[in-house]
Amino acid sequence: MKPSHLAKAASRWLLPSGVVDILRETRLSRSIAPCVAMSPDLIALAGLNFKFKNRHAGQECFILATGPSISRQNLATLEGKLCIAVSHFFLHPDLDAIRPRYHVIAPYHPPFDFEAAQKLFSGLQQAYANIRPVYFLGYRPYEYSTYDFLRRHPELTDLDVYYINYSESPQIDETNCRLPATWDICGNPFAPRTVVYIAIQLAAYMGCTPIYLLGCDHDYLSDVKRVTDHHFYREEDGVSDAEHLSSFTLERWFEEYYYRWKQYRLMRESLEGRGIQVFNATDGGMLDVFPRVLLSQVLAEP
Numbered sequence: 001m002k003p004s005h006l007a008k009a010a011s012r013w014l015l016p017s018g019v020v021d022i023l024r025e026t027r028l029s030r031s032i033a034p035c036v037a038m039s040p041d042l043i044a045l046a047g048l049n050f051k052f053k054n055r056h057a058g059q060e061c062f063i064l065a066t067g068p069s070i071s072r073q074n075l076a077t078l079e080g081k082l083c084i085a086v087s088h089f090f091l092h093p094d095l096d097a098i099r100p101r102y103h104v105i106a107p108y109h110p111p112f113d114f115e116a117a118q119k120l121f122s123g124l125q126q127a128y129a130n131i132r133p134v135y136f137l138g139y140r141p142y143e144y145s146t147y148d149f150l151r152r153h154p155e156l157t158d159l160d161v162y163y164i165n166y167s168e169s170p171q172i173d174e175t176n177c178r179l180p181a182t183w184d185i186c187g188n189p190f191a192p193r194t195v196v197y198i199a200i201q202l203a204a205y206m207g208c209t210p211i212y213l214l215g216c217d218h219d220y221l222s223d224v225k226r227v228t229d230h231h232f233y234r235e236e237d238g239v240s241d242a243e244h245l246s247s248f249t250l251e252r253w254f255e256e257y258y259y260r261w262k263q264y265r266l267m268r269e270s271l272e273g274r275g276i277q278v279f280n281a282t283d284g285g286m287l288d289v290f291p292r293v294l295l296s297q298v299l300a301e302p
Contacts, residue, residue: 042139042147046165049136049185049205056082057207062281063199064089064100066233067217069283075214077299084203086195088120089215090127091233103133104202106195107140107166108149117149121156135161136185138198164198166191171259177266178273193260200267200278210277212298217285218260264289 062078064070064085076094085092085100092098103124108117124135137146147163150156164185172190176182182190185205192198196216203211248256268278268290280290281298 042163042165042167045163047186049162049164052162052185052202052206054205054207056203059208060210060212061203061206061208062212062214063196063203063216064092064098065196065199065213065215065217065282067215067219067282067285069217069285070215072283073214073295077295082208084199085133086199088123088233090124095127096130099131100133102136102202103128104136104195104199105138105146106192106198107138107142108144108146109140109142110144113144114149114152117144117146121146121149121153125156125159132160135159136198136202137161137163138166138192138195139163140166164189164201172263172266174266177270183270190263193256193263197263197267200271204271204274204276207276209275210279211271212279212281212293212295213287213290214281214295216280216282216287218257218287219285261289 059082062081062083064075064078064083066087066089070092075092076097079097079099081098083098083100084102084104085098086104087106089095089100090103105120139145139147150159150161165188167188169188169191170176170182172182176190181187183201183204185201189201190197192201196213200211264287271278278290279293279298280287281293281295283295
């Protein structure tokens with residue numbers, strides 16, 4: 001056995017599992033993509049998020065993701081409800097009825113570039129012309145960040161945009177999941193593996209409870225060779241992630257899902273300790289961390 005392999009094997013036996021996880025996460029974070037220097041403005045911009053602290057305390061909230069299951073649910077029934085949409089949900093045919101109050105975009109990472117950002121923001125601007133939601137954009141100092149894209153396009157400055165800074169964000173784990181700073185969207189909250197993480201952070205910061213997840217299919221493991229058709233909309237209508245997903249090996253998928261499930265569990269446990277409940281109202285999918293509920297029954301309750 002090579003010395004490097006021997007050291008790696010020894011670490012699994014001699015180090016606590018939490019330390020091994022941290023080391024593995026550090027390796028993964030370094031391999032995601034090269035970054036460029038962060039603008040100092042982001043620290044000040046993130047501080048503006050304080051105005052949303054407990055804005056919707058005690059109010060139910062619906063997080064609208066983009067899994068294929070969305071097509072099987074009547075989301076027009078969400079009219080008048082507090083909704084946080086993510087990513088390309090603006091392509092949903094019932095958008096004008098749902099009228100999401102907030103829209104969340106994850107940090108734009110390679111292979112996505114300014115051309116992809118142009119398509120995204122053109123779609124957002126057109127779809128939301130009569131709705132005008134508040135946007136929360138996740139930021140990491142990648143070469144083609146949405147922050148830098150908007151600086152290059154002053155014609156989009158009429159959008160109501162806020163930033164969440166993930167430049168130095170930790171992974172959520174057993175040591176920090178209950179710390180206020182880990183959830184503080186004015187600082188460096190825990191790093192997102194999926195845009196749903198950001199939406200949950202935002203809903204929790206605004207004091208929402210209960211929080212309902214929709215379209216969170218998380219079923220990539222059911223067919224890891226499928227790199228398209230993971231959304232309710234046609235691939236060509238959004239920004240394709242086929243290139244990104246094609247780079248994932250089976251081992252990488254298992255690793256990703258291990259951390260995603262573990263971190264969802266830590267989120268649930270942390271939020272429950274604060275009196276915030278999260279339910280999964282997705283029609284199907286693999287996510288079993290949060291209690292399951294039927295959207296029809298939730299909306300039927302007085």
